[in-house]
Amino acid sequence: xxxxxxxxxxxxxxxxxxxxxxxxxxxxxxxxxxxxxxxxxxxxxxxxxxxxxxxxxxxxxxxxxxxxxxxxxxxxxxxxxxxxxxxxxxxxxxxxxxxxxxxxxxxxxxxxxxxxxxxxxxxxxxxxxxxxxxxxxxxxxxxxxxxxxxxxxxxxxxxxxxxxxxxxxxxxxxxxxxxxxxxxxxxxxxxxxxxxxxxxxxxxxxxxxxxxxxxxxxxxxxxxxxxxxxxxxxxxxxxxxxxxxxxxxxxxxxxxxxxxxxxxxxxxxxxxxxxxxxxxxxxxxxxxxxxxxxxxxxxxxxxxxxxxxxxxxxxxxxxxxxxxxxxxxxxxxxxxxxxxxxxxxxxxxxxxxxxxxxxxxxxxxxxxxxxxxxxxxxxxxxxxxxxxxxxxxxxxxxxxxxxxxxxxxxxxxxxxxxxxxxxxxxxxxxxxxxxxxxxxxx
Amino acid sequence: xxxxxxxxxxxxxxxxxxxxxxxxxxxxxxxxxxxxxxxxxxxxxxxxxxxxxxxxxxxxxxxxxxxxxxxxxxxxxxxxxxxxxxxxxxxxxxxxxxxxxxxxxxxxxxxxxxxxxxxxxxxxxxxxxxxxxxxxxxxxxxxxxxxxxxxxxxxxxxxxxxxxxxxxxxxxxxxxxxxxxxxxxxxxxxxxxxxxxxxxxxxxxxxxxxxxxxxxxxxxxxxxxxxxxxxxxxxxxxxxxxxxxxxxxxxxxxxxxxxxxxxxxxxxxxxxxxxxxxxxxxxxxxxxxxxxxxxxxxxxxxxxxxxxxxxxxxxxxxxxxx
Numbered sequence: 001x002x003x004x005x006x007x008x009x010x011x012x013x014x015x016x017x018x019x020x021x022x023x024x025x026x027x028x029x030x031x032x033x034x035x036x037x038x039x040x041x042x043x044x045x046x047x048x049x050x051x052x053x054x055x056x057x058x059x060x061x062x063x064x065x066x067x068x069x070x071x072x073x074x075x076x077x078x079x080x081x082x083x084x085x086x087x088x089x090x091x092x093x094x095x096x097x098x099x100x101x102x103x104x105x106x107x108x109x110x111x112x113x114x115x116x117x118x119x120x121x122x123x124x125x126x127x128x129x130x131x132x133x134x135x136x137x138x139x140x141x142x143x144x145x146x147x148x149x150x151x152x153x154x155x156x157x158x159x160x161x162x163x164x165x166x167x168x169x170x171x172x173x174x175x176x177x178x179x180x181x182x183x184x185x186x187x188x189x190x191x192x193x194x195x196x197x198x199x200x201x202x203x204x205x206x207x208x209x210x211x212x213x214x215x216x217x218x219x220x221x222x223x224x225x226x227x228x229x230x231x232x233x234x235x236x237x238x239x240x241x242x243x244x245x246x247x248x249x250x251x252x253x254x255x256x257x258x259x260x261x262x263x264x265x266x267x268x269x270x271x272x273x274x275x276x277x278x279x280x281x282x283x284x285x286x287x288x289x290x291x292x293x294x295x296x297x298x299x300x301x302x303x304x305x306x307x308x309x310x311x312x313x314x315x316x317x318x319x320x321x322x323x324x325x326x327x328x329x330x331x332x333x334x335x336x337x338x339x340x341x342x343x344x345x346x347x348x349x350x351x352x353x354x355x356x357x358x359x360x361x362x363x364x365x366x367x368x369x370x371x372x373x374x375x376x377x378x379x380x381x382x383x384x385x386x387x388x389x390x391x392x393x394x395x396x397x398x399x400x401x402x403x404x405x406x407x408x409x410x411x412x413x414x415x416x417x418x419x420x421x422x423x424x425x426x427x428x429x430x431x432x433x434x435x436x437x438x439x440x441x442x
Numbered sequence: 443x444x445x446x447x448x449x450x451x452x453x454x455x456x457x458x459x460x461x462x463x464x465x466x467x468x469x470x471x472x473x474x475x476x477x478x479x480x481x482x483x484x485x486x487x488x489x490x491x492x493x494x495x496x497x498x499x500x501x502x503x504x505x506x507x508x509x510x511x512x513x514x515x516x517x518x519x520x521x522x523x524x525x526x527x528x529x530x531x532x533x534x535x536x537x538x539x540x541x542x543x544x545x546x547x548x549x550x551x552x553x554x555x556x557x558x559x560x561x562x563x564x565x566x567x568x569x570x571x572x573x574x575x576x577x578x579x580x581x582x583x584x585x586x587x588x589x590x591x592x593x594x595x596x597x598x599x600x601x602x603x604x605x606x607x608x609x610x611x612x613x614x615x616x617x618x619x620x621x622x623x624x625x626x627x628x629x630x631x632x633x634x635x636x637x638x639x640x641x642x643x644x645x646x647x648x649x650x651x652x653x654x655x656x657x658x659x660x661x662x663x664x665x666x667x668x669x670x671x672x673x674x675x676x677x678x679x680x681x682x683x684x685x686x687x688x689x690x691x692x693x694x695x696x697x698x699x700x701x702x703x704x705x706x707x708x709x710x711x712x713x714x715x716x717x718x719x720x721x722x723x724x725x726x727x728x729x730x731x732x733x734x735x736x737x738x739x740x741x742x743x744x745x746x747x748x749x750x751x752x753x754x755x756x757x758x759x760x761x762x763x764x
Contacts, residue, residue, distance in 0.1 A: 006760055011452055089446070169452060241760060254761035326445040332452035339446050353451075360445045366458055366516070369558040372709040373456075376655070381759040383709065403759050411450030418456045419558075425448055 001207060003232035004242040007379040009412045011235055011333065013208060017172045017292050017299040022180055024303045025316060027103050031074050031307030032084055033059065034092040037346040038136040039143050040066030045095055051078045055305075056106035056283055059095050062134070068144045068347075069134035072097055073285040073305035075104040087329035087336045087343050094344075097307070108281045115183050116279040123195045126278055130195070133277030134284050134347075138269035139163055139174075139238060140330055142348040145270055149195050151259040158262035160192050160201040161247055162271055164216065165231065165238040167206060168331025171351040173288040174268045176301040178205070178212040181272050182219035188275035189226055192266065199225035202247050203268075206233045235333060236379055236410040240265045254406060269350070289313070289345055293354030295321040304345050310352055311341030326360035328353040333411045366419040374413035374423055380406050384413035384423045391430025399434045407431055458557075461704075462517035464653040468644035469524055469699065475640040476633040480532040480584065484633050488527040490536050494543035495523030502552045518557050522546055525565035528634025528695060529739070530572070531583050538576055542568040558705045562746045566700055566739045573739075583630035598631045599624065600691045603682055604735035612679040624689040635695040645698035654702045657711050661718025662697035662725075663688050669726040681730055692738035693725070700738075706746040713752040720745045 036042035043060030053059060053072040060070030076099040083091040105111060121129070131146035151157055162185070166174040178185065189201045203220065205213045207230040220226040231237055231246050241252050243265060250261050258265055266274075269287060276282040285306050292299035297318030304313065310327065314320040320341070328335040329349050345352075374384035382403060390398045404427065413423040476484040499519040503509045513519075526546055530539065546568030554560040573580045583598055597605065599619050606616045619629050627637025635641075648654045666688050673681035687693065692700075701707060701721055708717050721741045728737025758764060 009454070011454065245760075251761050253763060254759075256761075324444075326447070326451065328451055333450045335449060335451065337444070337446045337449075337451060339444060341444075355451060360451070362447065363453065363457070367513075367556060367558040369458055369461075369518075369704045370707075370709060371461065371704040372714075375709045375757065376711070379760065381757045381762075383757070385709065386753075402756065403762075406759050406761065409449070411452070414450050415452055416454050416456070418454075418458045418461055420453065420457070422448075424450065428448065 001232040002229060002246050003234050004237060004245040004379065006381045007377050007412065008234040008236070009377050009416055010233060011169050011415060013233075014169045014294070015172050015175070015208070016170065016294070016296070017290050017301055018175060019179070019211065020172070020176060020300050022176050022288055022301045022303050023316075025305070025308065025313065027074050027099055027101070027305065028308045028312045029099050030079070030309075031097050031099070031305060032094050032309060032344040033070060033073065033097065033307035034084070034086050034094045034344065034346060035060045035070055036092045037070065037142060037306070037348065038068045039141065040064060040068070042093060043067060043070045045081055045093065047078050047095060049078050049080060052076070053078065053097060054104045054106050056109050056285060058283070066144055066147050068136050068146070069132060069283070071134060071283040071285040073307050074099045075102055076100040085339065085343065086346060087338050087349065089336070089339060110280040110282070115187070117187055119191075119278060121278065123197065126191055127195045129278050130274055132283070133273065135270055135273045135277060136284075136347050137267055138273065138287060138347060138350070139267035140334065140348050140350060141240075145266060145274070148259070148264045148266070149192070151264070155259045156262055157196050157198060157259065157264055158200060159248060160189065160196065160198065161243060161263055161265045162189060162201060162203040162268055163238055163243055163265055164203055164205040164212065164268045165243060166209070167233075167235045167238040168333050168335070168351070170292050170353050171290050171331045172292075173290045173301055173350045175209050175212055177272055177288050178209070178216055178268055182215040184275045185216070185268055185271050186219045186223055186226060187279065188271035190223060191274055191278050192271065193225065196264070201226045203228045204231050204237075204243055204247050205229070206231050206237060208233045235412065236408070239379070239408055239410060241408070242379055284347060287345075287347065287349070289349055290351040291317050292351065293321060293324070293356075294359065295323055295356050296354050297321070306346060307344045309342050309344055310338065313345075313352060314341070321354055321356070323356040324354040325357040326355040328355065333415070334409065362422065363420040365421055368419050368421060371418060373416045373418065377412040377416040379410060379412060380408060382407060384427060387430055388421060388423045388426045391426040391433070394430075394433060396434055396437045399430050400438070404431050404434050458516050461653055462521055464648060464651050465521050465699070466517060466524065468647045468653070469528070469634070471640040471643045472528065472634045472637060472695070473524070475627055475637040476528075479627065479636065480633060483532045487530060487532055487534065487536065487539055487633065488524060490539045491527035491530075491543055492520050492523035494540045495519045495526065495547050498544055498547040499552065502548060503556070506552075513556055516557060519547060522551065522564045525634075525699060526568045529565060529569040529632050529692065531580065531632055533582055533584055534572075534579055538572055538579060542572045545571040560705050561749070562743055563700055563703045563706045566743055570739050570743065598691060598735065599629050599686070600729065600735040607680060613682060614679065618682075618686065621685060621689060624686070629690070631691070635692045638689050638694050641694040641698055645694075648698070648702075655711065655714065657714035658702045658707060658718045659697045661715045662701055662721045663693065665719040665722025666693060666726055669723055670730070673726070673730055687726065687729065691729075691736040696721070696738035696742055701742050701745075706749060708749050708752040710753070710755065710757045712757065713755055716752055716755070717745050717749065720748065
C-alpha cells in the first residue's frame with residue numbers, strides 16, 4: 001500500500017459521523033461572511049448596507065492575483081459591514097446579511113440535481129468560471145484554485161492529484177462527499193484536465209474508507225486517465241507534499257510549489273465546487289461540514305451555507321454537549337480552537353469538533369526522556385526535541401541550521417510526546433522568529 | 443467560557459509511566475527465570491536493589507532538590523533497580539547492592555538532573571562501580587546445574603573462555619556449554635542475563651508494544667555477530683563462534699534492555715544504528731583482546747559518552763537537495 005516515506009503517525013480515528021448522509025441545514029436568520037476566507041489579499045466588499053442580495057450574489061470582489069471572490073449564501077438584505085473575529089481569532093471585515101426567509105437564488109444558477117457530463121466551453125472559459133466562483137483549497141489551506149491553475153510559463157504540469165485522504169481524526173466531510181457525489185467529482189476532474197490540457201489524474205483515498213474508494217473507482221472507470229489509488233492510513237497524508245510523495249513518489253524541493261514537480265493538488269471538495277461552478281453556474285457559497293465530538297449526541301455531516309455561525313449548527317446534532325470545553329474549527333490535529341460559538345463557517349471549515357473538558361486540557365508537562373518519538377513522528381525529518389530547546393533559547397542561527405522553516409505545523413511531534421511537551425508551540429514561535437530574522441537581514 | 447489553545451488538540455495515549463511499565467513487564471520473564479534458578483536469594487537481592495533505588499531517588503528529590511513532585515511515580519527508579527540487580531551475581535552481599543543503588547541513582551542519574559538528563563545508563567554505572575570496587579565478590583558465580591544450586595562456585599561461559607585461552611588452551615580443548623544451555627540459561631552468570639529465551643520474549647514484547655524500535659538491539663547483536671565472525675574465520679581455535687558471543691554474557695540483556703535506555707541512546711534511527719554498531723564492536727574487542735572476559739557494560743557506557751556527538755548527525759529532511 002502506498003504512503004509517504006518519512007515519519008508520520010496514526011492517531012485514533014474517531015470518525016463518528018462516517019457513512020452519514022449529507023443533510024442540508026435550515027437557512028440561518030443571519031449570516032456573517034468574512035471578506036477574507038482564503039490565503040492572500042482580502043476581497044473588497046461591493047455591496048452597501050441596505051442592499052438586497054440573493055444566494056449566489058457576488059458581495060466581495062477579488063483584489064489581486066492571490067485572492068478570491070466572495071458570494072452571499074442566503075437571500076436578504078445587507079444589515080451591516082463590520083469587523084468580526086473569525087476562527088483565527090483576528091478581526092476581519094465581514095458582511096452581515098439578514099435573511100428574508102425566501103432563499104431565492106440567482107437566476108443563472110441551475111438548482112437541479114441532474115448530472116451534466118460535458119461542456120462546450122474552452123479551457124480558458126472554464127478557468128475563468130473557476131476563478132469567478134471564488135474556489136479555494138477546501139481542505140483547510142484555502143489557497144485560491146485559480147492561482148494553481150495558472151502555473152508559471154517555465155513549468156509543465158503533468159499530473160492532477162485529487163486529495164480524498166481526509167487524514168484528520170473525526171472529520172468525514174470529504175468522505176461523505178465522495179460517497180454521494182462521486183460522479184460529479186469525476187466530472188470536476190475532467191474539467192481540471194481540460195483547463196490544464198493534460199489527461200493524468202490520480203485520486204488518493206486512505207484505505208479506512210473502502211466504501212468511498214469503491215464508489216470513486218466505479219465513477220472514475222468511465223474516464224481514461226483518472227485513477228483512484230488507495231493509500232495506507234497515516235497522518236499527515238493530506239498534506240500536499242506528503243500526498244505527492246505517496247501518489248507519484250517524488251519530493252517537492254524545499255521552498256518550491258508542487259507545480260515545480262509538475263503537479264497540482266486539489267481537495268475533493270474543491271473539485272466538486274469546480275463541477276458546480278462550471279456546470280451549474282453555482283459559485284462557492286456552501287460546503288460540507290462535519291459536526292462531531294465524543295459527547296455529541298448525533299455527529300453528522302451537513303451542507304452548510306458559508307457565514308452560518310458555528311452555534312447555529314449545534315441544535316441540529318442534539319444541542320451542544322454540556323461538558324464541551326473546547327470547540328475546534330477543522331480537525332483536532334491542525335484545526336483552530338475558537339473563542340466563541342459566534343465564529344462563522346468559512347470556505348476552509350471542514351469540521352466542528354467539540355472536545356470535553358478531559359480531552360481539551362493539556363496534560364502536565366514532564367521531563368523529556370529523550371525517547372526520540374518526536375523525531376520518528378516528524379514527517380519532514382526534523383528534530384522537534386532540539387528545535388523546542390533552541391526555540392526556547394531563541395538561538396536563531398541554530399534554528400535555521402536545523403531547518404525550522406521546513407516545519408509544516410502538522411503537530412505529529414506534540415501528539416506523540418509521552419512527556420506531554422507542547423513541542424509545536426515553541427517550534428511555531430521559533431519558526432516565526434527565524435523567518436523574521438532572515439527577512440530583517442535582507 | 444471556551445478553552446483556546448494552539449493545535450494540536452489531540453494527544454496519543456502513551457505517556458512516560460506507561461512506557462516504563464512496558465519495560466517492567468518485558469523484564470518479568472527473565473525475573474521469573476532468575477527466581478527458578480537462584481531461588482529466594484534472587485528475590486531478596488532484587489527487592490533490595492529496587493527499594494534502595496526508589497529510596498535514594500525519593501530522598502534526593504525531597505531533601506536535596508526540595509522538589510514537591512515525587513518522580514518515583516514514573517517507575518524509572520524501579521527499572522534502574524531491577525536492571526542493576528539483573529547485572530549482579532546472586533551471592534553479592536546486600537550492603538554492596540545498596541551502595542550500587544546509591545551510585546546508580548545518586549551519581550549517574552540525579553546529579554545530572556534526574557529522569558532524561560543523565561548521560562550514562564544508571565544501572566550500568568552502578569554495576570561497573572561495584573565491579574571495580576569489589577572485583578572478587580562481583581565475579582563469584584553460583585554454578586547452576588539442571589536448575590538446582592549445588593553450592594559450588596563456577597565461572598560464566600565467557601570467564602571460562604577467557605581463563606582457558608589465557609592459559610594457552612585452544613577452544614576445542616575447553617568444555618564450553620552447548621548452545622542449548624546458553625539459550626535456555628543453564629549456565630552461570632548474573633541474575634537476569636543467563637536466559638537468552640526469556641530476554642528475547644521480553645524484547646519481542648517491547649518491539650510489539652513499540653516501546654523500543656528494532657534499530658539498537660539488531661545493530662548491537664548484528665555487529666557483534668559480524669565482528670566476532672570475522673575473528674572466528676581468522677582463527678576458530680582462539681576466537682569463539684559468533685553465536686556463542688551473542689548468546690553468552692550480557693549480550694542479550696545489554697542489547698535489548700540496557701543499550702535501548704531512552705535517555706542515554708541517540709534520537710534518530712541512523713544514530714541508533716551507529717550507536718549499536720559501536721557497542722557491538724567495542725564488546726567484541728574487549729571480549730577478545732581485553733583483560734575482562736565481558737565488555738558489554740563498558741561498551742555501552744563508552745557509546746553513551748558518544749551519544750551527544752552522534753545526535754549531531756542531522757536526519758535528511760523532506761525536500762532537501764542532499
